[in-house]
Amino acid sequence: xxSKRIIPCLDVRDGKTTKGIRFRENVDIGDPVEMARLYYEExxxxxxxxxxxxxxxxRDIMIDVVDRVAREIxxxxxxxxxxxxxxxxxxxxxxxxxxxxxxxAAIHDPSIIREGARAFGSQCIVLGMDVKRVVATxxxxxxxxxxxxxxxxxxxxxxxxxxxxxxxxxxxxxxxxSIDADGTRDGYELALTALVSGRVGIPVIASGGAxxxxxLFEALTEGQAxxxxxxxxxxxxxxxxxxxxxxxxxxxVKVRRTWD
Amino acid sequence: xxxxxxYKAGNLRSVERALDRLGVPCGITAEPGAIRSADRxxxxxxxxxxxxxxxxxxxxxxxVLREVVDRGTPFLGxxxxxxxxxxxxxxxDAACLGLLPGTVSRFPSPxxxxxxxxxxxxxMGWNGLRKxxxxxxxxxxxxxxxxxxxxxxxxxxxxxxxxxxxxxxxTRFPSVIGTGNLxxxxxxxxxxxxxxxxxxxxxxRWDGRHAE
Numbered sequence: 001x002x003s004k005r006i007i008p009c010l011d012v013r014d015g016k017t018t019k020g021i022r023f024r025e026n027v028d029i030g031d032p033v034e035m036a037r038l039y040y041e042e043x044x045x046x047x048x049x050x051x052x053x054x055x056x057x058x059r060d061i062m063i064d065v066v067d068r069v070a071r072e073i074x075x076x077x078x079x080x081x082x083x084x085x086x087x088x089x090x091x092x093x094x095x096x097x098x099x100x101x102x103x104x105a106a107i108h109d110p111s112i113i114r115e116g117a118r119a120f121g122s123q124c125i126v127l128g129m130d131v132k133r134v135v136a137t138x139x140x141x142x143x144x145x146x147x148x149x150x151x152x153x154x155x156x157x158x159x160x161x162x163x164x165x166x167x168x169x170x171x172x173x174x175x176x177x178s179i180d181a182d183g184t185r186d187g188y189e190l191a192l193t194a195l196v197s198g199r200v201g202i203p204v205i206a207s208g209g210a211x212x213x214x215x216l217f218e219a220l221t222e223g224q225a226x227x228x229x230x231x232x233x234x235x236x237x238x239x240x241x242x243x244x245x246x247x248x249x250x251x252x253v254k255v256r257r258t259w260d
Numbered sequence: 261x262x263x264x265x266x267y268k269a270g271n272l273r274s275v276e277r278a279l280d281r282l283g284v285p286c287g288i289t290a291e292p293g294a295i296r297s298a299d300r301x302x303x304x305x306x307x308x309x310x311x312x313x314x315x316x317x318x319x320x321x322x323x324v325l326r327e328v329v330d331r332g333t334p335f336l337g338x339x340x341x342x343x344x345x346x347x348x349x350x351x352x353d354a355a356c357l358g359l360l361p362g363t364v365s366r367f368p369s370p371x372x373x374x375x376x377x378x379x380x381x382x383x384m385g386w387n388g389l390r391k392x393x394x395x396x397x398x399x400x401x402x403x404x405x406x407x408x409x410x411x412x413x414x415x416x417x418x419x420x421x422x423x424x425x426x427x428x429x430x431t432r433f434p435s436v437i438g439t440g441n442l443x444x445x446x447x448x449x450x451x452x453x454x455x456x457x458x459x460x461x462x463x464x465r466w467d468g469r470h471a472e
Contacts, residue, residue, distance in 0.1 A: 001374070001428050003386040003406060040453070045386055071277055076408060076451050096273060098451065121307055123382060123410045173384065201369070203384050226380065256386040257404040258453075 003256040004220045005045035005227035006244055007205060008234050010035055012081075013052045015061040033068045039234070040073040042241035043258025047073065048101070048175070048229060051081035063095045070096025080128050080175075089116050093124060101175060103128035104148040107155055107162075110169055117170025127171040131159045131192060132179045144192055151179035160195060167200045174200060175229065177207035185211025185232065193223035205229050213239060213247045220253050262286040262464065263298035265325070265341075267305070267315050275304050275338065278450035278457060284464040292324045300463065301328055303444075305340030309364065309413070310352030313344055322357055329359050329442050334468040336397075337444030342437065343415050345444055351413050359442060362417035371430035379430045382412040387447075389425040389435060396470045397443055397462045398425060398436065405455040407447035409435075414446060441468030 011018045016030045036047050049069070051062045059082060066079055079092045080101030089100045100120075106113050106127060116125045130151060136143035144159035163174055176196055178189035188209045197204040206225035210216055216228045233239055245255045264275050266288045279286040279302075286302070287294065295301060303325065305312060316322045329335050337345050344356040349364035356364070371379040386406040391398055414433040417423055424443070425436035435446045443463075449456035 001387065002379075002383065005385055070274070071281070074278055074281070074451060074457055075453055076410075094273070096277065098274075123306070123384065172382065201378070201380055202382075203380050226385065256406040 001254055002226070003045070003254050004225075004248070005205075006043075006216070006241055006248075006255065007046045007048055007227055007229050008039045008044050008241065009048040009050060009207070009229045009231045011050050011052050011231075012062065012065060013054070014058055015053075015065055018052065032065050033072055036069045036077070037072045039241060040075060043245055043256070044075065044241050045227070045256055046075055047077040049077065049079045049081075049097075050101075051079065053082065056082065063091055066092055066095035066097050078126055080126070085112070086115055086119055089120060089124070093120055099124050099126050099173070101126040101128040103130065106166065107146060107148055107157065110165065113166055113169040113171050117172070122170045122172035125171050126173045126175055127163070127166040128175045128177070129159060129163065129196075130177050130179050131189075133189070133192070142195060144195070147179055151182075159192070160199060163196050163200050167202050171202060173203045173205065175205040175207055176225075177229075178209060181209030182207070184209055187211065187215040188219040188223055188225075188228070190218055190223040193219055193225050197224040197226070203227065211238075213244050216244060217248060217251050217253060220248070261298055262300045262302055263295045264288045264302045264304060265295060265321065266290040267312060267319070267321060272304055274448070274450045275302055278460055279464070282457060282461050282464060284460070290319065290321065292320060295321070295324050296328060298328070298333065300334040300336070300466070301325070302336045302338065302463075303341035303345070304338045305344070306410075307340055308351055309340065309344050309349035309356065310354040312340060313354050313356055316344075316357070325357060326359060332441050332468050334463065334466045335442045336463050337438075337442075338450070339411060339446060339448055342444035342446050343411075343413060345442070346415055346417065349413065360417055360422060360437065360439065360444075361419065362415065362422070362437075364413050365416055366413050367430065373430060382410055383414075383429045384410045386452075387427050387429065387435075389427055390432075391425045392420075392423050394470075395424045395436070395438075395443070396466050397459055399462060400458040401455060407435075407445075407449065407452040407456060409447045411446060415444070 076098035078099035084105040142160035146157040203226035205227040206219040207229040345359040427435035
């Protein structure tokens with residue numbers, strides 16, 4: 001039986017992690033390669049890198065990060081942020097990532113999903129979704145709307161319909177981020193997660209809102225998520241990946257055992 | 261020297277990096293001569309059965325692979341490389357290499373789980389192994405170890421004797437298969453953390469024999 005995956009997410013700007021990461025004797029670590037290695041050793045099942053480098057002429061820095069990460073960790077990892085073309089995908093995959101994540105570029109031009117899946121295989125293509133709760137209307141019957149630019153721009157597109165469309169186009173996985181829950185540390189948006197995960201046939205990673213281990217438990221059970229993305233809960237040393245997995249195991253969630 | 265067979269089918273560099281980490285000399289190659297003279301051969305792959313087999317046949321590598329397997333060279337198929345060693349795949353109705361009798365099937369859809377829930381296809385993520393017999397490559401595998409899978413099809417050797425370990429995803433499917441010097445795994449040992457690296461390390465020392 002498949003284990004539920006616990007996936008730390010690292011935001012990277014100009015080759016450095018952006019949050020004042022404090023863990024392991026309160027040492028500040030800004031190097032994404034070093035952090036990836038530590039999470040790998042703690043038992044992370046996968047790692048997500050999100051490149052928030054503003055200027056496109058500095059994107060080569062991320063390719064170098066990917067290349068170095070691939071030499072240090074032997075679990076899958078994905079890269080998102082700024083992926084707009086097949087060539088962007090190719091560079092990241094060749095540098096050693098297993099998967100690429102497309103978000104706003106796919107909203108603008110959904111065919112990037114189909115072309116990416118055809119060129120590299122569906123298993124490589126993750127659809128990143130930023131979703132906001134709205135009043136259900138005829139245009140947005142699920143009551144969840146796709147947003148871009150970190151939630152600042154509405155798209156008028158129904159989140160559930162977009163998830164199903166992306167699956168049909170060949171997306172291999174969905175990373176489902178709730179803009180409402182993101183950063184609150186009050187728990188994942190369970191209704192959204194269950195809605196999407198219950199309807200699509202591809203794995204769904206719940207994202208946004210984890211503040212306590214119990215929130216992961218909720219997302220992976222009630223929310224029907226296949227995996228849970230974690231950020232501040234591990235970056236600020238609240239819990240290690242190992243602690244999270246051990247607690248989830250005790251609560252009856254099947255996780256990959258990486259402790260003895 | 262381990263030859264990692266290059267047929268434009270993905271994850272070659274992941275395998276190379278994992279072997280590098282273990283300090284095992286290896287080279288990615290599509291050269292028949294280099295594959296023939298290698299001490300061991302890794303046959304990786306991500307992608308679709310039909311086009312992969314066509315590429316291998318067009319380049320003549322299919323015959324080279326048969327030759328090294330017949331000669332007793334330790335041979336490790338990974339993921340797609342564990343499927344197309346069989347005779348036929350449901351994926352694209354593709355004739356395959358026939359290095360081992362059997363076929364490749366797609367997971368049924370819908371695929372119900374033990375509690376009646378709908379399981380997802382592809383089978384993506386970490387899952388365990390149940391050994392059917394001892395095998396030198398799996399000697400370090402502990403009961404709690406898990407491995408990284410990502411696939412929508414799975415290998416079905418014609419003979420139960422060629423099933424070395426199985427995995428459960430809606431159905432119990434063969435996840436490690438082989439006979440003699442030929443071994444193949446549906447999961448990615450190069451992406452399965454330390455337990456996966458230990459399998460590759462075992463392979464780097466394997467002489468291709470095991471007590472049946």
